[in-house]
Amino acid sequence: MAAATQITSPASYYRDSLRVRLDQPCPRQGGQQRFDICVIGGGITGLSAALHLAERGYSVALLEAHELGFGASGRSGGQILPGLGTDIATVERALGRERARDVWEMSREAVNLTAELIERHAIPCDLAWGYLHAAVKPRHVRELRQFQERMAKDYGYEALDWLEGQALRERVVTGAYPGALFDHEGGHLHPLNFTLGLARAAQRAGVSIHEHSPALSIRRGQPAAVQTSQGEIIADFVVVGANAYLGCLLTELEGRIMRAANYIVATEPLGEERAAQVLPHNDALSDANFVLDYYRLSADKRLIYGGEVSYDGREPRGLQQRMDAKIARLFPVLKGVRIDYRWGGDVAITLNRAPDFGRLGSNIYYAQGYSGHGMALAGLAGQLMAEAIAGQSERFDVFAAMPHRRFPGGQRLRTPLLVLATTFYKLRDRL
Secondary structure (H helix, E strand, C coil), X not given: CCECCXXXXXXXXXXXXXXXXXXXXXXXXXXXXXXXXXXXXXXXXXXXXXXXXXXXXXXXXXXXXXXXXXXXXXXXXXXXXXXXXXXXXXXXXXHCHHHHHHHHHXXXXXXXXXXXXXXXXXXXXXXXXXXXXXXXXXXXXXXXHXXXXXXXXXXXXXXXXXXXXXXXXXXXXXXXXXXXXXXXXXXXXXXXXXXHHHHHHHHXXXXXXXXCCCCCEEECCCCEEEECCCEEEEEEEEEECXXXXXXXXCHHHCCCCEEEEEEEEEECCCHXXXXXXXXXXXXXXXXXXXXXXXXXECXXXXXXXXXXXXXXXXXXXXXXXXXXXXXXXXXXXXXXXXXXXXXXXXXXXXCCCCCEEEEEXXXXXXXXXXXXXXXXHHHHHHHHHHHHHCCCCHHHHHHHCCCCCCCCCHHHHHXXXXXXXXXXXXXXXXX
């Protein structure tokens, strides 16, 4: 009989709407094992890498410290978007226009790859298309219109339509936004079902998956050895996709990412009539604030609404009241709507909000720091690491060339300084 993955992470709507069952259990790792590749991390990055490597004929073991999809891969807002967590100008300044174009096109490829994986592996994850990037104030209108013009002129990207007035309200029924860019190539899905769908595909490709098996240390060398509490895996290559849960596993990366908690609610099912008074075309939406809010409808017509941020691991004061009030202000038709689920989770951000890809020595690869933009990009990261291990590293190296600095302040002051900077941007969002 097929074994269902046991999820014991914090309660969420996603956990209670699982539709994917794995073919095999994922027992704890034990004893000494030998594989071509050891992948660390059971989110989209690690599972995509494991799947693509196994399809190339490598023997692969994957270690997950908790349950598959425990992190942002199984708890996020579920939006799949082209682009990065930073603006394209940041990439241009670091890599030049030509390489920035390569990065942009690969981000579009990441979205297409997500759709291809869903179709090829028959993953029931409610994929839907349409995304709105909404202005909250006049400054955002100018910035978004300039972005649309620049992307068409310099990057040949014609998938953006500017909407305002009645045209905008036909897609999101609120007067809160003076305008929005509609991106035909963006969309949304059920993140936990997608992640477990990748895991099922990886199992069928021959990957040995071990849950509740944290990697405690990596002994460098040719081959490398990854220690767990009950054994070790000897491997020619190690792929690290732990992201916000990296801890101290790779000391060279210490301080290059920060964990940021984000929070999401799911309402009661709205029904067809009320859902049509919120998002009539089932689009995803995020606003243009620095500390942004985002939302979409689930397959059973719940509003999945996310936002707010915490860097110290504590839930912000008054969080529930603020999120409920935001929903009511945006959509008066939902005033008093029942909230059935509330949950949070950590994402990893980098100082420049661009993803951090790289290799340590000749046989340890990593990808991290998607800065809230990883739902599609993490799948591409796994594919690119598989390509690089197989000897085709050109595409991976484009991302790896992006310079990254540590967050200032050291271990003691890093978080307070980030909170201070975020407070500044929150104040700017109100102007």
